[in-house]
Amino acid sequence: MTDPVLLLGGTGVMGAATAGLLRAAHPDLPLLIAARDLDRAGGLASTLGNARAVRADIDLLDLGLPASVRFSAMAVLVRDLGYNSVRLAQARGVPVVLISEAAFELAPIAALYARRPAASAILMMGHSHGGLPMLLAASRLPEYRSVRAIRVGVIFDPDDPLPPGAQVDMDRIAGAGPPPLALRQGRWSWLRGPEATDHVLTSSLGVRLPAEAYGLPDILSLARWAPGADITLLGAEGATGRGPDGRPAHEVTIEIEGEDLSGRPSTRRWRLIDPEGNAMLGARGIALALKALAGVTKAPPVPGLYFPEDLVKPRDAVSRLALWGLDLREETLQP
Amino acid sequence: MSLPPILLIGGSGTVGKQTALALRGTHPGYPLLIGGRDLARARATAAEIEAAEGVRIDLAAPDLGLGDRAVAAVAIFVHDDSLGSLAYALSRSAPHIGISTGTFEIAPTIAAYVHRPSAPVVLGSEWLAGAAVLTTLHLAKGFVRLDRIALSAVLDDQDIGGPAADADYARLTSVSPAALTLVDGRYHWRTQAESDVVVHAADGEAMEGFAYSPFDIVALAAQTGAKDIRLDVAVGASSTRRAGEAYSTEILIDLEGVDHTGASVHTRHALVHPRGQAPLTALAVALQIERIAGLDDAPPPGPGLYFPEGLVAPELFVGRALASGASLIQLKTGR
Numbered sequence: 001m002t003d004p005v006l007l008l009g010g011t012g013v014m015g016a017a018t019a020g021l022l023r024a025a026h027p028d029l030p031l032l033i034a035a036r037d038l039d040r041a042g043g044l045a046s047t048l049g050n051a052r053a054v055r056a057d058i059d060l061l062d063l064g065l066p067a068s069v070r071f072s073a074m075a076v077l078v079r080d081l082g083y084n085s086v087r088l089a090q091a092r093g094v095p096v097v098l099i100s101e102a103a104f105e106l107a108p109i110a111a112l113y114a115r116r117p118a119a120s121a122i123l124m125m126g127h128s129h130g131g132l133p134m135l136l137a138a139s140r141l142p143e144y145r146s147v148r149a150i151r152v153g154v155i156f157d158p159d160d161p162l163p164p165g166a167q168v169d170m171d172r173i174a175g176a177g178p179p180p181l182a183l184r185q186g187r188w189s190w191l192r193g194p195e196a197t198d199h200v201l202t203s204s205l206g207v208r209l210p211a212e213a214y215g216l217p218d219i220l221s222l223a224r225w226a227p228g229a230d231i232t233l234l235g236a237e238g239a240t241g242r243g244p245d246g247r248p249a250h251e252v253t254i255e256i257e258g259e260d261l262s263g264r265p266s267t268r269r270w271r272l273i274d275p276e277g278n279a280m281l282g283a284r285g286i287a288l289a290l291k292a293l294a295g296v297t298k299a300p301p302v303p304g305l306y307f308p309e310d311l312v313k314p315r316d317a318v319s320r321l322a323l324w325g326l327d328l329r330e331e332t333l334q335p
Numbered sequence: 336m337s338l339p340p341i342l343l344i345g346g347s348g349t350v351g352k353q354t355a356l357a358l359r360g361t362h363p364g365y366p367l368l369i370g371g372r373d374l375a376r377a378r379a380t381a382a383e384i385e386a387a388e389g390v391r392i393d394l395a396a397p398d399l400g401l402g403d404r405a406v407a408a409v410a411i412f413v414h415d416d417s418l419g420s421l422a423y424a425l426s427r428s429a430p431h432i433g434i435s436t437g438t439f440e441i442a443p444t445i446a447a448y449v450h451r452p453s454a455p456v457v458l459g460s461e462w463l464a465g466a467a468v469l470t471t472l473h474l475a476k477g478f479v480r481l482d483r484i485a486l487s488a489v490l491d492d493q494d495i496g497g498p499a500a501d502a503d504y505a506r507l508t509s510v511s512p513a514a515l516t517l518v519d520g521r522y523h524w525r526t527q528a529e530s531d532v533v534v535h536a537a538d539g540e541a542m543e544g545f546a547y548s549p550f551d552i553v554a555l556a557a558q559t560g561a562k563d564i565r566l567d568v569a570v571g572a573s574s575t576r577r578a579g580e581a582y583s584t585e586i587l588i589d590l591e592g593v594d595h596t597g598a599s600v601h602t603r604h605a606l607v608h609p610r611g612q613a614p615l616t617a618l619a620v621a622l623q624i625e626r627i628a629g630l631d632d633a634p635p636p637g638p639g640l641y642f643p644e645g646l647v648a649p650e651l652f653v654g655r656a657l658a659s660g661a662s663l664i665q666l667k668t669g670r
Contacts, residue, residue: 059520081522082517082520082522084520104438104439104440104442105439106441106442106445107438107441107550107553108522108556108557110441110458110640111550111553111556111558111642112557113640114458114557114639114642114645115557115558115645117639117640124445176513176524176526177524178510178511179510187416187417188416188418188440189416190510217442220442220443221446223443224450304452305445305448305449305640306449307446
């Protein structure tokens with residue numbers, strides 16, 4: 001029998017959404033909902049089916065899990081500032097995905113990895129929305145011969161707030177972090193003052209929204225394909241297109257400037273709208289990565305340090321989003 | 336056939352040149368390339384060192400300006416926002432070591448390795464390239480459990496680290512004024528505003544200091560499991576200069592934990608080098624280069640991310656540091 005996938009912080013907004021997506025896509029995949037509050041975890045587990053609940057505490061060295069509790073992969077959906085989660089994954093030799101770290105926060109993970117490189121696959125996925133906006137941008141890069149700039153934008157509707165955990169991450173990053181990281185003509189740059197805040201994203205309603213740069217690992221991943229480009233991740237708040245039920249949606253925009261395959265200058269923009277909001281888009285990304293990390297349909301990755309694009313091909317992310325009814329649509333840009 | 340040389344970028348600088356001399360002492364005749372932007376300066380340095388050749392380095396060129404000449408390893412003593420030397424090393428499967436990266440700046444280096452894991456990549460940017468961590472791990476052998484590690488460094492203001500070190504310090508503290516600290520098992524970015532920092536020098540003098548976070552914090556957290564780890568730096572007159580002698584560099588190491596008898600112990604040591612910070616840094620880098628290039632006759636390590644303590648045994652470093660004139664002194668605790 002397969003050991004379950006452990007969702008640490010599984011009762012939170014992201015955890016419950018991720019669990020629901022995994023359950024719907026893989027009815028046979030057992031889930032282990034781990035949380036401080038066993039009653040809540042139990043409630044979610046019984047709703048899901050083929051799931052168990054267990055009490056876990058990130059402040060304890062082994063998270064408080066007895067050795068008899070086995071699992072095949074771990075998703076850390078709460079902010080674990082002491083990394084007992086990674087230590088436990090390494091002790092058990094199972095893959096682990098972390099979703100909270102901005103680019104400037106990767107050092108503790110690198111140190112744990114370097115100490116025991118053969119223990120676990122560690123996926124660094126502090127990207128926006130489980131890496132999906134980054135993968136969407138990457139999916140269009142083969143249409144370019146050379147890339148001068150990539151701008152990935154995320155637009156939050158004021159009526160679709162970030163989940164509490166994600167808000168804590170954003171507050172911590174804004175409070176203690178350095179200015180946002182971006183790539184500028186191949187040089188790693190910390191954007192200051194207007195360089196960070198003087199940006200615009202256009203909503204699907206045609207409204208130009210003030211936007212600011214986010215220093216998340218999306219930049220690092222995209223630099224793999226466009227090492228000499230300007231790469232920026234931007235966020236804005238404003239009214240999004242509403243779904244049929246009137247709920248606020250979440251929007252992702254991808255803008256790429258460069259030369260197309262015939263060498264002509266090309267500036268294009270695409271948009272993806274998730275009518276279920278920002279948390280659901282993030283959960284989709286996490287579910288996709290977790291499926292690969294847990295080896296649900298093919299062999300799990302060998303121990304190592306990974307970014308999402310190492311485990312999920314951009315075109316596979318696009319196909320999976322299409323199955324959820326989400327399409328990346330190109331827009332005509334005003335000259 | 337001639338051996339491929341070791342490339343030292345910034346090899347004309349204070350630490351670079353001393354590293355070259357340290358390698359010259361242990362491996363006479365092993366070819367060295369002294370690289371820099373200024374060819375005349377690189378050649379002038381190389382002329383003082385047997386079997387060394389000066390070369391002009393262009394960090395923006397994929398081949399660094401070296402053509403297709405092979406190198407055994409690359410060490411860079413200056414900061415490079417484009418990571419050109421790392422990309423060059425990985426493209427040739429050559430080991431690379433850098434010592435000028437702040438903890439918050441680590442992400443692009445990690446990403447470069449993850450994207451192309453072809454060679455050892457050494458994250459050498461600990462205090463004096465590993466001098467503090469290696470000495471701490473040496474002293475930690477007296478403990479069965481370490482709870483708290485407090486590192487303090489005294490840099491004499493006459494002990495010029497060279498323009499590269501000055502530029503690092505200015506960049507690191509101006510971009511990100513917060514320093515990573517482990518507090519009760521959780522990472523925390525500590526700012527100067529939170530509390531005044533006082534460093535007690537080896538002679539007991541209280542000096543005004545500041546929180547700083549080279550990779551020591553994450554390295555020691557991964558290696559020791561201590562729950563409280565911090566590093567503070569004071570710049571001013573060192574203890575020896577206050578006593579009327581020449582300047583020195585000081586690393587004060589406070590350890591609290593439990594020893595082999597089960598007793599709670601607090602120890603305090605000072606590693607002091609009478610010729611300042613450069614000889615300790617150069618020794619640490621030289622030992623790491625010897626290891627990654629396989630000059631020590633052991634099999635060279637495979638591709639991976641390494642911190643200094645993953646390459647150099649603490650006893651080896653401490654023994655060589657003492658032989659080079661450093662002293663490791665036990666001090667009274669309980670001030």
